[in-house]
Each structure stands twice: as structure tokens, then as C-alpha cells.
Amino acid sequence: MELSEHVVETKQIYDGNVVHLRVDTIRLPDGRESKREIVVHRGAVCIVAITEERDLLMVRQFRLAAGRALLEVPAGTLEEGEEPHDCALRELEEETGYTAGNLEPLFSAYLAPGYSTELMHAFLATGLFKRESPAMMDADENIAVDRIPMTEIDRLIADGELQDSKSIAGILTALRLVADR
């Protein structure tokens, strides 16, 4: 089976700050045509930050798309030309006031590949230390930092207190990695 789709026409719909929207007309391997609505996104990082006490440094932030504040790992969008590694250190410090002695890539994964180009680079941050003068928070965000014991994760997922897919993926991948150490 040929797994591909050829774009025969692209229509630009919207050019925003975070998302761009286009609609592609595609030709399927059997010759039929269909439409694909594509949200174009610059890509992002998320950071699973684990303290010496085996707590996770997490954030609570109001998410209009969810209609409420969500518990998430620190995360943010790549700036133009920014390397994921640098973005991860910047976002960790902006959102938590901490920086990391060690930053290791966990995986890169699409968040919603049915319609979004967003590729998320997940990192494990350890060797954490608080900055003397924390970077300014992003003026457009209201974020509260929370420490979550690693032992609470299964309960938070099962009880619906952790409802962010990238955070579940990142944390559980990190736990498998650090369990071997």
C-alpha cells in the first residue's frame, strides 16, 4: 500500500501569531481528491524537570482552549531560528525560575498530526538550580509553579488531574529512563 498524498492545490486561510491555517487539496494513491486542513506551527519544546528530591517541577496555567487552568510540564514555542535545546533552557527558566545542569533529549513527537504540523521536542532536565535573578516571566502568561512528587503520577493520570498529553508522554518516558539509573 502506498502511504502518501500529493498536494495539488494549497489555499492560505489565516496567518496568525501562533497558528497559520491552510487547506490543501490532495490526490490519494487511487487518484481521488480530498481536502486536508493544516495548522502550521513553528514547533515547541517541553521539559520534564526532576529535582534531587524526585519531585517534578510543573506549572499551572490558564488555557482558554481548555476553559480552565491545566497542570503541565514547562513548555513553549520555538522562536525563529532557535535550537530546541536553547529553547528548553529558556522556557524552563522563564516559567519556573530554575535552570538545569543537565538537559537530555527524550523524544520529538507530533502532538496532533491529523491537522497540526507542530513537532514537540521533549527534554529531561536534572541538576536543577535556582537562578539568583530569575528571568522575567512572559508578560502574556500567568503561570504558577508546582512541585509534584514522582510517586503521585499514576494517581494524577487516573484521577484526571493531569490532562495534558505531552506532559503524560514526557513524564512517563523520563520515569522509564531514570528508573534505570
Added chain:
Amino acid sequence: MELSEHVVETKQIYDGNVVHLRVDTIRLPDGRESKREIVVHRGAVCIVAITEERDLLMVRQFRLAAGRALLEVPAGTLEEGEEPHDCALRELEEETGYTAGNLEPLFSAYLAPGYSTELMHAFLATGLFKRESPAMMDADENIAVDRIPMTEIDRLIADGELQDSKSIAGILTALRLVADR
């Protein structure tokens, strides 16, 4: 810290088959205004299907947003008024030809809460059996089924062969659950 944003104006941008786009003007707790680009999505399900042999039933599907075929757990969008549980059984059968004797909820989580309302309901499917006459595949999709041994998961994540965030979250949550059985 008040974690909320009040919408003062909504502008509808696009009304598509899969995504709707609107731009909200919001007022932050400190009184300043900002914009939020919101992709409105009906919600979806994904299914971690584990066979008696401890293989994962997965699918490979071309994703235009990723520019290539991705390895993913079976998944799909909720139809109007459809219950997540029913959608999970329908999508599992449409995409793999199998149905499940047992279907258990794993979690519900936002995929990209920075801009998308999409809430994904993840299920664990066991007691799998092949349908005598498999349901028709969705005519708009080209999907190949693959069996992945559970023992391969850490390698697939580390090597970048599994680059779908919901699949990583769903599979690793399921593995923690079945490890206790």
C-alpha cells in the same frame, strides 16, 4: 495568582470539516488585553490495543502535516453526539479489523492546549478478536496495520520511530497498568 482569562471579543475565521478557527480577544487578570488563536475540534479517541501475545496493534498512516507516514495507535475523531467508548470500538475495528472484549478508559487529555480545544480520550483494549467481515475502512484514509512487541517501545521512542505524542502517552500509561496485573 488568578489563573483565568476573560473573552471580550470573538472573531470567527474559518469553519472547516476537521478544524474551526476563531480568534478571541481576552482580558488578563491585570487588565491588559491579548489575542488567543483557538482551533476548535470535536474531540477524539485513541486505543492502545494489546494482544494475548503482548503485541500492540498499531497503524501506519500518511500524515500530510508531518510530511510522511507515522506509526500511531488507532485513533479517530468523535462523530456528532458519539460517546468516546463507542467511537473507540468503531475506530479500532475500522482501522485494524479487530474488536475488543474489554475496553477501559486510560485518561482524557488535551493534545495541544495552547491553541486547540481537542480533548483525546485514551482507552486500553484487550480481549481482541478479529471480525469475520471487517468494517469498511474510511475511504479517505490509507492505513497499514502493524504489530509491535511491547518490549520494543523504549527503543522506538529513543530512536525516533514513534513520533506521535498521544501514542507515547497512551502506550506508557497502559504499560504501567498492565504491569500490575
